[in-house]
Amino acid sequence: xxxxxVVIKENDSVATATVDLKKGTKVxxxxxEKELDIIINDDIPFGHKLxxxxxxxxxxVFKYSESIGKATKDIKIGDHVHIHNVESARGRGDLASx
Numbered sequence: 001x002x003x004x005x006v007v008i009k010e011n012d013s014v015a016t017a018t019v020d021l022k023k024g025t026k027v028x029x030x031x032x033e034k035e036l037d038i039i040i041n042d043d044i045p046f047g048h049k050l051x052x053x054x055x056x057x058x059x060x061v062f063k064y065s066e067s068i069g070k071a072t073k074d075i076k077i078g079d080h081v082h083i084h085n086v087e088s089a090r091g092r093g094d095l096a097s098x
């Protein structure tokens with residue numbers, strides 16, 4: 001069985017798609033010892049992120065146990081997580097003092 005998504009750390013809020021995922025697809029993955037089944041809400045390209053936890057607007061999105069940015073809108077489990085709903089904090093010189 002081909003892994004369709006991988007979770008790096010147990011406290012991550014996203015998984016990474018290891019194949020192209022179509023809206024409506026059921027994806028199974030493991031978070032530590034726990035199996036998680038998610039229905040995909042959007043088409044998600046290979047290498048992109050999908051939400052495995054609810055993330056409210058303004059909350060941090062975590063991958064590798066590190067914040068990769070903040071949600072610019074509410075993100076539901078199964079949503080595509082990308083620049084349309086996350087503002088990255090990486091490489092932002094204007095955020096250096098925060």
